[in-house]
Amino acid sequence: MLFIILNALFCIAFAGFAYVNLNDRDSFLWVPIYLIASIACGLAMFEMYFPVFYLVVISFYLGYAIKLFFEKDGVLDWITKYKQESIVQSMQATKPHIEKAREFFGLLIISAALAINYFIAI
Numbered sequence: 118m119l120f121i122i123l124n125a126l127f128c129i130a131f132a133g134f135a136y137v138n139l140n141d142r143d144s145f146l147w148v149p150i151y152l153i154a155s156i157a158c159g160l161a162m163f164e165m166y167f168p169v170f171y172l173v174v175i176s177f178y179l180g181y182a183i184k185l186f187f188e189k190d191g192v193l194d195w196i197t198k199y200k201q202e203s204i205v206q207s208m209q210a211t212k213p214h215i216e217k218a219r220e221f222f223g224l225l226i227i228s229a230a231l232a233i234n235y236f237i238a239i
Contacts, residue, residue: 166238
């Protein structure tokens with residue numbers, strides 16, 4: 118029952134994240150990222166698990182997270198150069214490190230949700 122509730126929360130949250138990304142300049146990337154996670158969690162609510170799919174998607178998401186970590190004004194710069202400036206403030210074009218840090222943590226959250234379902238499925 119706990120996993121059904123957890124997947125329901127993830128499904129709704131990821132669908133909401135996809136919605137708020139519709140007006141973003143890189144919506145072509147982030148809307149599908151969040152929708153895939155939302156659908157996967159929605160199916161898991163009905164005990165429909167796809168472990169191989171989870172591994173493929175998690176690999177893509179973690180690979181992209183690594184890219185965001187090391188690129189210019191990425192997460193590593195946010196930690197070292199910008200001294201972990203708050204990522205809950207408003208996004209400004211002059212602070213791309215904030216958006217990249219948010220995207221990085223979003224990918225980690227999605228990966229964790231799908232990893233939970235992977236381990237339930239196997």
